[in-house]
Amino acid sequence: MAFNLPNIPNLPISPLALVHLILTGFVLVYPWLPTSYLFSHVTLILIILWAAYDRQCGFAVVMYLIGLFMTFLLDLIVIGFYYNRFDRFTLNTDNRGIWQFSVAMAIIHLLAKPLLGLFALTIVLARRDSLKVTNNSGYSNIEGGSGGEN
16 A cells, blocks of 8 residues: 555644643653753744644744754654663652653654654645745746746
């Protein structure tokens, strides 16, 4: 069976923001990650809320996809680095369970990002008319047409 992007349902963007908000909150239950994790994910949530507010703007969703890719890379580095450096053996039983839950949510959030990006890509395709750049400078193209015609 071939993979066809238009067959993926076009979901509203608000549930994507809710998923990020919930998973980021669960990851930050125990403070084992640096503040860059919090800053990058709060920025990503603000960008997706901007995309939900301005339904005609495709640029906001493209910014969300770029931010999603950047936080994916940051999460790979940060989780890999801080997981091994954290002194998890000196935790008491209650804190160890909270820490393990936080690590599990960080991994689930990392694994969910490609799927969330796929849904965001369908939203970009739905809003692609607002991403078209026209040249209204009055200069002629090589083909001889005016700049505004494509």
